[in-house]
Amino acid sequence: MENFAITLNHADEVHHFEVGEYLHHDGEQCKYRIYENGTYLASFRPDAQNYLHICQNPAGLDEELLDQVADYIESQIPHSRSRSSNEDASEDQKEI
Secondary structure: OOOEEEEEEEOOEEEEEEEEEOOOOOOOOOOEEEEEOOEEEEEEEEOOOOOEEEEEOOOOOOHHHHHHHHHHHHHHOOOOOOOOHHHHHHHHOOOO
16 A cells, blocks of 8 residues: 545644555554644554554654544445455355
């Protein structure tokens, strides 16, 4: 995924963010970084299902705004499909 821009309205303010995706490095857990006007604001780390959690928030942004940003980023990345035990059982019984 390349860097991309998003615009969000929050608390009667319009925010224009740039989102950058970074590979996980040894000891580095933050994968998505958020910038506004070239200034680093916050970062997120994905869990096993690619749902994002705040990793760093050096700009002290409102968590509701960060939740909006995370929701938007999540909508742009594929999520692992969780399988229920019923799906597991039915797939195990398929004949090959």
